[in-house]
Amino acid sequence: MSDAFAYSxxxxxxLGTNDIDFRARAHSYEEAAFLASTVALRSDVTFTDLERAPRxxxxxxxxxxxxxxxxxxxxKGVRAGRTRVVTIASHLTRGSRKLDAQLVATRPGDEARAIADLDLGPADILLVGERLALVPGALSAAAASPARLAWVPRRAGDRGAVEAGAxxxxxxxxxxxxxxxxxxxxxAAIPVPxxxxxPAEPGRGLEAILEAVTxxxxGGLVVGGVEVDDLPDPEVARDALEKAFVVSLEVRASDVTALADVVLPVAPPVEKSGTFVSWEGRPRRFGRVLDVAGSLTDVRVLAGIAEEMGRPLGFRSTDEATALMQxxxxxxxERAPAPTVSPAGPAEGAVVLSTWRQLVDDGRGQDGQALYRATARPAVIRASAATLAAAGIEDGAPATIATRxxxxxxxxxVDDLPDGVVWAPGNSGVNLRAALSxxxxxxxxxxxxxxxxxQA
Known part of the structure; x- marks a missing residue:
């Protein structure tokens, strides 16, 4: 969280701008409003609550x-007979079957209606994932629900970035x-000479920032820890990175490295102290494990740049940043208003894609772990028998999903999905965002x- 605070x-x-966005993935302005109004500073659900909630x-x-x-x-809650799980999804997965979950079969893009139709109450808990940012109206429906609500991002640092104002x-x-x-x-609290x-003008989200460069x-970008293939449009991102003057803070080489004008190595978590904020909103401090000479944190690098520009931040270490945040x-x-986006419904087209990344896939955090990756589930396309038959595909045969x-x-x-819906893993053998946009x-x-x- 201290690094995110330093970037903020x-x-x-x-730099005198509100053009900052930690969401190095698909996102929306509805999601930004949801995070500001409904997630920041909130801690309405805990792990213990999950075991004890009736639904x-x-x-x-x-x-x-x-x-x-x-x-x-x-x-644990399900096995103890205390918790009932309901999943709004395209199909029952292996995991949801282990939870004895009740399926609310939903075409991707229709999650807002499904949330509104559930008649949720104050005793219920609603957990929403980050891919609802891709569904207009879904996060608005979640924010309007009387259920206790929690946002569950995939990345460990995302909740802390919300609290830090990134x-x-x-x-x-x-x-x-x-x-x-x-x-x-x-x-007044953070005096900078x-x-x-x-700045008072609301900033641009990541996608709009890249479009503005294009x-x-x-004319310039400061980039920290971004994987280009995870961005909303990787080709637009690469074009923007080629055009801009890019200063990249990186733990390891990435696609950004080759396009950056300045690359500044920064310390991984094991070489610094800091704080992660869990999905619950709970700060979790950690100490430095490895003392590596010359290893600089994002905080220290940004502080150094700021000092060279004549505007020192007033802190130079993660501990100083954390103390200032406190x-x-x-x-x-008064909090920012909750979003009120109307549902758009499923995308127009013969087939709509349901997707997420599997636990073990081609993520870069798993690089070099061949034995671990060998435990990944096979990468397959799942669809109803009618959907496959309409496309002339037999069960077990190769199937292709395509865009322009x-x-x-x-x-x-063959699986029990709504007709006209196909599921495929997001990054197993092929990154769908990079390959198909x-x-x-x-x-x-x-x-x-x-x-x-x-093959994954």
Whole structure:
């Protein structure tokens, strides 16, 4: 969280912009509003609550793949007879069957209606995953629900980034950018020479930032820990990175490295102390494990750049950043309003894609772990018998999903999905976003594949 805080302060006080976004993945402005209004500073659900709630509803979240500890605690509650699980999804997965989950069969893109139709109450818990950002109206429906609500991101640092204000409409401590009092509060708490005010104009999200570079409205980017293939449109991202002057803070070489003008190595978590914030909203401190000479944290690197620009941040270490965050404290004024986006419904097209990343896949955090990767479940396409038959595909035969951008081929498996829906893993053998520019709720075509299929 201290690194995210440093990026947040650096953007506002040194660069004079609210163009900052930690969401290096598909996202939406509805999601930004949801995080600012409904997630920041909130801690309404705990692990213990999951074991004891009479009903836990999952929307846009597959715990066995995307949140293993949540899966285990839910299973504990289910086995004890205390908890009933309901999943809003395209089909019952291996994990949801282990939870004896009730399926609310839903076409991708129709999750908002499914949430609204469940008649949730204050005793219920609603867990929403980050892929609901791709479904207009879904997070608005979740925010309007009377159930206890928690947002469950895939990445460990995302909740801390929300609290640190690494969003275009949110400042540290849950303060809305739109509030003059909140901005003045931070200028007083974080004095930077030559900075009389923080910018008042709401910033651009990541996708809009890259588009602004492409059309020449922005000329430089500070990039920290980004995988290009995870971005909303990897080709647009690469084009923007080629055009901009790029300063990249990186733990290891990535696709950004070759396109960056300046590469500044930074320390991994084992070489620094800091704080992660769990999905519950609970801060979890950790200490430095390895003392490596010359290893610099993101905080130290950003502080050094700020000092060279004549605008020192006032802190240079993760501990100093954490202490300042605690001194700044949480916002006690009016919160940002919750989103009120109307549902759009499923995408137009013959087939709609349901997808998420499996627990063991081609993620870079698993590089070099061949034996671990060998435990991955086979990469397959799942669809109803009627959907496969309509495309001329037999059970077990190669099947191809395609868009204008590209295609991917996997063995086909008949499963109990709604007709016109196909499921495929997001990054097993092929990264669907990079290869197809497709993600959850995208329209795709389904056709017989060649004999050579992708193997995870």
């Amino acid at each position: 302060v650096f953007a506002r006080a040194v 836990v509803v999952l929307a846009g979240l597959e715990p066995e793949d995307e949140a293993g500890m949540i899966f285990l605690r839910l299973r 969003l275009p409409t949110l400042l540290p401590g849950g303060r809305p950018v739109s509030s003059a009092a909140a901005r003045a509060d931070l200028v 030559g900075v009389a005010a923080w 059309v020449g409205e922005l 001194q700044v404290g949480p916002w006690d004024g 951008a590209g295609s991917a081929t996997f063995p086909a498996v 497709a993600d959850h709720a995208s329209a795709v075509t389904l056709k017989p594949g060649p004999s050579q299929v992708v």
